[in-house]
Amino acid sequence: xxxxxDELRDGVDCAGxxxxxxxxxxxxxxxxxxxxxxxxxxxxRERNRQLGLSGALxxxxxxxxxxxxxxxxxxxxxxxxxxxxxxxxEVQVLLHGADAQAPLFQRWWGGWAxxxxxxxFLALDRGDPARLLDAFRALVRDExxxx
Ligand SMILES: Cc1cc2nc3c(=O)[nH]c(=O)nc-3n(C[C@H](O)[C@H](O)[C@H](O)COP(=O)(O)O)c2cc1C
Numbered sequence: 001x002x003x004x005x006d007e008l009r010d011g012v013d014c015a016g017x018x019x020x021x022x023x024x025x026x027x028x029x030x031x032x033x034x035x036x037x038x039x040x041x042x043x044x045r046e047r048n049r050q051l052g053l054s055g056a057l058x059x060x061x062x063x064x065x066x067x068x069x070x071x072x073x074x075x076x077x078x079x080x081x082x083x084x085x086x087x088x089x090e091v092q093v094l095l096h097g098a099d100a101q102a103p104l105f106q107r108w109w110g111g112w113a114x115x116x117x118x119x120x121f122l123a124l125d126r127g128d129p130a131r132l133l134d135a136f137r138a139l140v141r142d143e144x145x146x147x
Contacts, residue, residue: 014072014073014075014076014096014097014098018071018072018098019069019070019071019072019098019099019101019102019103020069020070020071020072020075020076020096020097020098021055021067021068021069021075021095021096021097021098021099021104021133022066022067022068022069022075022076022078022079022093022095022096023065023066023067023068023093023094023095023096023132023133023136024064024065024066024079024082024083024091024092024093024094025063025064025065025091025092025094025122026063026064026066026088026089026090026091026092027062027063027064027088027089027090028059028062028063028064028087028088028089029086029087029088029089030089032087032088036087037059040057040087041057041059041110041111044057044108044110045108045110048068048108049107049108051070051074051078052070052071052074053068053069053070053074053075053078053108054069054070054103054104054105054106054107054108055067055068055069055070055103055104055105055108055109056105056108056109056110056136056140057109057110057111058110058111058112058113058118058139058140059111059112059113060112060113060114060115060117060118061112061115062115063115063118063122064088065113065118065121065136065139066082067104067105067133067136069103069104069105070103072098079096094126094132095129095132095133097129104133104136104137105137105140109140113139114142117139117142118139121135121136121139
């Protein structure tokens with residue numbers, strides 16, 4: 001295990017670091033109308049562009065998967081708001097930390113993901129941050145451009 005992986009796995013938050021990543025999985029909260037997802041994607045796209053964040057938000061009809069990456073203080077503040085957002089539930093933080101590598105995404109992506117692919121992703125070893133990030137990037141690439 002190298003230093004980068006240790007930092008990613010052990011980072012509680014990104015205080016004092018330059019580039020921060022926050023990756024989580026959650027479920028649409030019971031009783032939320034289907035229209036909420038479109039509204040969330042629109043809101044996230046606009047806000048993240050303003051905030052200078054890259055990453056992706058995927059939805060498979062039930063689960064969300066999201067990676068946010070950018071300046072530490074911006075990512076940490078948004079991570080707290082997202083974790084408290086009642087429109088989703090069962091938020092599982094998969095990664096929250098910083099490393100010296102460049103952002104995985106040049107910009108913001110959002111859209112639909114295949115449910116089987118999301119299940120396969122959620123079954124991955126949570127203790128291997130680099131593998132999780134690779135798999136997340138592959139999941140987004142497989143879905144194509146979803147704007
Ligand atoms: C699954 C999910 C993903 C979200 N992703 C983002 C996001 O990427 N960017 C964003 O600004 N808000 C996102 N939000 C919305 C935030 O939780 C929050 O509503 C928003 O930042 C506005 O916060 P405010 O009302 O305190 O200003 C997301 C919410 C959910 C439920």
